[in-house]
Amino acid sequence: METKGGFYITQIKQLQDRIFEKLLIENGIEISSGQGRILFVLWKKDHLTVSEISRQTSLAKNTVSIVIDGMVQKGLLERTINPENRRQTIISLTEYAKSMRIKYEAVSEQMGVLFYQGFSEKELKEFEGYLVRIRDTLAEYEENFPLH
Amino acid sequence: METKGGFYITQIKQLQDRIFEKLLIENGIEISSGQGRILFVLWKKDHLTVSEISRQTSLAKNTVSIVIDGMVQKGLLERTINPENRRQTIISLTEYAKSMRIKYEAVSEQMGVLFYQGFSEKELKEFEGYLVRIRDTLAEYEENFPLH
DNA sequence: TTAGAACAATTCTATATAGAATAATTAGAG
DNA sequence: CTCTAATTATTCTATATAGAATTGTTCTAA
Numbered sequence: 001m002e003t004k005g006g007f008y009i010t011q012i013k014q015l016q017d018r019i020f021e022k023l024l025i026e027n028g029i030e031i032s033s034g035q036g037r038i039l040f041v042l043w044k045k046d047h048l049t050v051s052e053i054s055r056q057t058s059l060a061k062n063t064v065s066i067v068i069d070g071m072v073q074k075g076l077l078e079r080t081i082n083p084e085n086r087r088q089t090i091i092s093l094t095e096y097a098k099s100m101r102i103k104y105e106a107v108s109e110q111m112g113v114l115f116y117q118g119f120s121e122k123e124l125k126e127f128e129g130y131l132v133r134i135r136d137t138l139a140e141y142e143e144n145f146p147l148h
Numbered sequence: 149m150e151t152k153g154g155f156y157i158t159q160i161k162q163l164q165d166r167i168f169e170k171l172l173i174e175n176g177i178e179i180s181s182g183q184g185r186i187l188f189v190l191w192k193k194d195h196l197t198v199s200e201i202s203r204q205t206s207l208a209k210n211t212v213s214i215v216i217d218g219m220v221q222k223g224l225l226e227r228t229i230n231p232e233n234r235r236q237t238i239i240s241l242t243e244y245a246k247s248m249r250i251k252y253e254a255v256s257e258q259m260g261v262l263f264y265q266g267f268s269e270k271e272l273k274e275f276e277g278y279l280v281r282i283r284d285t286l287a288e289y290e291e292n293f294p295l296h
Numbered sequence: 297t298t299a300g301a302a303c304a305a306t307t308c309t310a311t312a313t314a315g316a317a318t319a320a321t322t323a324g325a326g
Numbered sequence: 327c328t329c330t331a332a333t334t335a336t337t338c339t340a341t342a343t344a345g346a347a348t349t350g351t352t353c354t355a356a
Contacts, residue, residue, distance in 0.1 A: 001257070001260070002253075002256075002257075002260075003260035003263065003264060003272065003276070004276060005260070005263055005264065005272075005275065005276055005279065006164050006168070006256075006259060006260070006263060007185065007188060008276065008279035008280060008283055009157055009160050009161055009164065009279065010161055010165075010181070010185060010206070011205065011206035011283050011287075012157050012206075012279065012282055012283050012286060013157050013158055013161040014205075014206040014207060014208075015206050015283065015286035015287060015290060016154050016157065016286060017158075018208070018290065019286060019289060019290060020154070033158070037155065037158060040155060057158075057159065057162075058158070058159035058160075058162045058163050059162060060162075060166070105150075108150075108154075109149070109150075111154060112149070112150075112151035112153070112154070114285065114286070114289060115151065115153055115154060115282060115285070115286070116151060116153065116282070117285045118281065118285070119278075119281075123278065124151065124153075126274070126278075127153065127275070127278045128151070128152060128153055128156065130267075130271065130274075130275045130278075131153060131156035131157065131160065132156060133266065133267075134160055134263060134264070135156055135159050135160050135163065137262065137263070137265045137266070138160060138163035138164060138167060138262070138263070139159075139163060141167060141262060142163060142166065142167060
């Protein structure tokens with residue numbers, strides 16, 4: 001039985017990154033795809049640790065560290081050490097990052113419309129349900145059989 | 149209306165790349181995710197141009213060029229100039245690359261089983277149908293509004 | 297026929313991503 | 327208590343990816 005889901009996922013990832021980045025630039029927003037994903041989770045809930053952001057974005061922890069470096073440089077995020085557990089770094093949004101949310105989400109919405117062109121509401125829900133199932137399967141696998 | 153498909157796609161891409169690479173290494177196969185995608189299309193039809201590989205993998209053309217460099221180095225691929233159109237480079241599989249197909253596809257199959265854990269045949273077909281629709285939408289968009 | 301447009305691939309440069317190793321802190325077993 | 331294991335984040339190194347610019351080839355309109 002040959003399946004192609006993984007191949008399609010990668011194709012879509014590549015296409016959407018290139019298109020979304022272009023839409024953002026056209027709208028005067030200079031936020032990369034990786035940076036956007038971190039903002040996405042922090043806009044939902046601010047003040048997360050690096051590990052928590054790693055878990056929620058599915059980026060490796062060291063990748064999160066490095067992307068955050070760039071975002072601190074650009075004035076989007078701030079690092080503080082958690083006094084209750086000094087191993088942890090708490091990542092927080094700056095006012096600047098908060099102020100970009102509306103504009104960024106407008107472009108996201110525009111991207112979503114393109115992405116789901118021709119989909120009914122029902123199909124969209126069904127599709128995202130499948131995605132969540134696969135993501136959870138893979139995340140659980142990685143957690144139980146750590147890669148490093 | 150907020151959609152999350154793009155975010156989920158990226159999460160799955162990251163997870164599957166890390167897991168698949170680990171499975172390959174465990175099976176003694178040293179082929180990266182990007183290299184695997186190029187082999188995937190060449191195993192279906194050998195002797196393609198760089199542009200055609202770019203189109204079929206949804207990787208940017210310059211990315212394909214560079215990944216092919218590495219694969220030529222490793223003895224997986226060969227470059228020849230198309231005498232009928234000397235602008236084109238024809239990419240061909242070596243015997244070595246052909247010989248790896250069976251083993252690689254066994255690991256792919258293993259990955260597919262994990263990926264679609266808990267899916268019925270019907271759900272799998274439906275899901276891959278959705279993926280193809282989205283991929284085609286995005287690919288068409290990029291073709292009509294070139295990014296560069 | 298030829299100059300400029302179009303096409304195909306590559307190179308140059310910069311960012312994204314992750315594995316392995318390291319540093320710092322906390323938890324836990326004896 | 328204390329020494330080792332576990333946790334958390336970061337740095338180091340290497341590959342992946344793509345935009346912009348470049349090179350070489352073909353096509354096309356005057």
